[in-house]
Each structure stands twice: as structure tokens, then as C-alpha cells.
Amino acid sequence: MSLPSRTTEGLRVNIVPIHAANPGPMTGEGNWTWLLPGTEATLIDAGTGAPRHLAALDDALRGAPLAQVLVTHAHTDHASGAPAIATRHQETRFRKMLWRERDAKWPVPYEPIADGDRIAAGDTSLVAIHTPGHAPDHLCFWHEDSRTLFCGDLAVKGGTVWIPASLQGDLAAYLASLERVIALAPARLMPAHGPVIEEPETVLRGYIDHRLEREQQILDALRHGDQTPDEIVARVYRGLKPQLLPMAQEGVIAHLVKLEAESRVRQDADRWLIVG
């Protein structure tokens, strides 16, 4: 039996990075979208409809038709540009795992993608990998030959990924998604934010360790008598900038929901109590 090869020489997929030109407080420098040119010219993620993104997409296509847009998930910075692309590219198909109430915000006629679907893209094919946690509809797209994973918001180099409890974020699902991706043994991750990740396992294992460490800190805070997400945030995220407090609070709630499902904490109105 041979081990899975990480060698990708000669198996590189042709990828054109196209920046979505949408810097901001939530997106940092903004999003990367990825064009796979070829017989099925495919754009991964729609951006936000910024004129510079649309123009850069046209330049990269060099007059070729855009066959499809694959959307990793229905957060604004990945999906809201779909109608603007649809207006300019009227034959283009739009495909994602459906999240109906959210998809309706930026209406295009989405065709559903299911976990494991193989999708012709560029001059090759990608496999859809359902990776919920950051969002319930989150998909990564896997290019087997080059062991390249277009990973959306599953990972961002040098940062952690936001698990928004109020937007159906699910920490337990996120941890399971990380394990699933580690098991693929990707050679590189192409994230929507930040640089390409050339050491996927280190980064993904680091996320898992970080979450388990955070979980311990939250359990310690509960043992110290903190009972509300506010109190826990004040202890665990000491000195955090005020504008980041709501995100930290959502992250703490995501941890509490996971711990509740594991019967390690229980909720009593707006208070959280450790079990046992």
C-alpha cells in the first residue's frame, strides 16, 4: 500500500486568483475569488459585485463565456455579488448548497449542490465537500489530482474563523469539518481571505487545539462563577477592543451551545451553569 502522495508536480490546476475588491472591517483586505479557465470556465465565490471585481473577471475570461459560479456559502462577502455577475453573464449557472432564507437575499436561480457532487470545472473537475460550522451551507471544493482545496471560510492563515451562533454557526460541526478536511491530506488550501495555506494540517490542527483551549477557559470562567456570555467574555477576552465584543460574545455562545449538547453545561434563562 502506498501513502497518499503530496507531490503535485505536473498536476497543478490552472487557477487565476481574482480579488473581490471589497476591503472592510469584516473582510480585512477583502475576498479572493478563484477562476478556473477552460471549457467550463468556473468562478469560485461571487464577491460583492464591486465594479473592479467584475472588470477583473472580464479581463481574466478574455471573452470566453463564464460557465458557472460555485458559491462556498451565503455570507455577504461570498454571495452578494451573484446578481451583478448574472446581469453581465446571462448564460452563467449559479450553484451552491442551498440555504433558502439566506440565498433569497441576493436572488439568482441557484442550482443545488450536494455533498460529494463531482462538478466539471475549468478543464478538470472538483468534488463538493460539505463543511458546516462557520455556516450551515458551507462547501469546500476539492481538486483531487493536485490535492488543492478551495476552502472558503474554513480557514484563514494567521487568524481564527468566526463561528456566528446567531447565523447558524455550529462549533461541533466546525470541528468535525476540520477533521474531515485533515483526513483528505490536502497539499494546499485556497482560502477566501488571506494567503494560500501551504501547510494545511498544521493550520487546521492549530484551530482544533485553539478551540479546545478556549473551551477550557470558558469552563474555568463558569467555575469561577461567571454565568453570562458577557461575564465570560470579560474574563476570557480581557482587553479586547469594544467593537470586537459582539463577535467574541457570539464565539462564546457557540462554545456554550456545544458544551450544552455534550451535557457539560446547562442554560437557565440567560445564565449558563456548569453541570456536575
Ligand SMILES: [Zn+2]
Ligand atoms: Zn463566511
